[in-house]
Amino acid sequence: MGSHPALPVPTTEAGRDGLTAFLAAPERALVALDFDGTLAPIVPNPEDSRPHPDVPPALARLAPLIGGLAVITGRAAADAARLGGFEDLRGAPGFDRFTVLGAYGAERWNALDGSLTTPPPHPGVMAARADLPGVVRDALPSDRAHIEDKGGALAVHTRRADDPEAALEALREPLTLLAARHALTVEPGRRVLELRPPGTDKGAALAELVRAARPSAVLYAGDDLGDLAAFDALVKLRDNGLPGVRVCSGSTEVTALAEACDLLVDGPAGVAALLSGLADAVEGAAGGTPRGTGAG
Numbered sequence: 001m002g003s004h005p006a007l008p009v010p011t012t013e014a015g016r017d018g019l020t021a022f023l024a025a026p027e028r029a030l031v032a033l034d035f036d037g038t039l040a041p042i043v044p045n046p047e048d049s050r051p052h053p054d055v056p057p058a059l060a061r062l063a064p065l066i067g068g069l070a071v072i073t074g075r076a077a078a079d080a081a082r083l084g085g086f087e088d089l090r091g092a093p094g095f096d097r098f099t100v101l102g103a104y105g106a107e108r109w110n111a112l113d114g115s116l117t118t119p120p121p122h123p124g125v126m127a128a129r130a131d132l133p134g135v136v137r138d139a140l141p142s143d144r145a146h147i148e149d150k151g152g153a154l155a156v157h158t159r160r161a162d163d164p165e166a167a168l169e170a171l172r173e174p175l176t177l178l179a180a181r182h183a184l185t186v187e188p189g190r191r192v193l194e195l196r197p198p199g200t201d202k203g204a205a206l207a208e209l210v211r212a213a214r215p216s217a218v219l220y221a222g223d224d225l226g227d228l229a230a231f232d233a234l235v236k237l238r239d240n241g242l243p244g245v246r247v248c249s250g251s252t253e254v255t256a257l258a259e260a261c262d263l264l265v266d267g268p269a270g271v272a273a274l275l276s277g278l279a280d281a282v283e284g285a286a287g288g289t290p291r292g293t294g295a296g
């Protein structure tokens with residue numbers, strides 16, 4: 001890896017190779033980013049989630065310099081586009097190729113035309129919706145949890161409970177049984193257990209983006225347990241010859257990603273600094289001129 005003062009150095013050799021390959025041909029590189037905890041700081045109410053203030057300018061600088069930019073999130077795709085302010089970026093340089101893969105890859109929002117693709121409602125979600133309030137009440141007679149109805153999935157949050165970790169543990173078994181009754185899967189996350197349709201994950205979503213865009217390198221950043229599937233997919237892609245970097249947006253709530261990553265940064269502020277550092281490095285290498293129109 002050449003010297004780029006604005007860029008942190010990955011701690012693994014594969015990560016350093018990934019970043020070197022990224023910077024060698026940024027106009028063919030793919031950047032895929034998780035939303036909550038990676039672009040947006042964690043807040044008590046999911047509806048209040050917004051990108052860190054340094055994220056939009058960093059994305060605006062980076063998008064025209066690279067081959068492809070995507071958000072892969074557990075949020076509904078339309079919700080992420082709205083909360084992320086991505087609708088406002090439509091028409092901005094480089095955002096014609098920007099896409100949000102929501103619901104762990106089951107939904108897609110395209111910045112090019114604002115189109116949204118969602119799967120038909122899953123019967124298990126519809127059935128579990130009716131049972132869920134009672135199951136939560138029975139599991140937590142003396143504490144509270146908040147149900148987030150995402151349309152295609154149901155998330156039970158304990159962040160606002162008196163004892164969030166104990167509440168999560170009390171919910172784990174009853175929610176697992178409820179999910180099994182309705183052919184759903186339980187997706188654990190930061191103080192949340194989500195009931196969602198099976199059949200996709202962030203690893204499959206990332207692999208599909210790579211299959212479609214055929215980038216020369218890929219960088220994925222995430223913070224939560226659902227992002228481990230994307231880390232695993234990136235390792236498989238690397239085994240098959242595609243260089244890549246796994247970036248962890250660090251937190252004290254989830255440590256598994258920090259142990260599995262090539263580069264640890266300090267939460268969404270650190271992710272924004274990394275994105276901006278990438279733009280600096282690309283612009284520096286090109287003598288201040290944006291590098292091209294991309295391959296995505």
Ligand SMILES: O=P(O)(O)OC[C@H]1O[C@H](O[C@H]2O[C@H](CO)[C@@H](O)[C@H](O)[C@H]2O)[C@H](O)[C@@H](O)[C@@H]1O
Pocket residue numbers: 034035036037041042043044045046047049072073074075148150155157159189190191192194224226
């Ligand atoms: O894949 P992501 O973009 O990371 O989305 C995962 C879940 O994120 C949201 O929940 C998390 O963020 C909330 C807002 O900061 C926080 O209150 C909660 O404790 C976190 O778990 C979102 O609400 C979920 O729907 C997403 O699945």
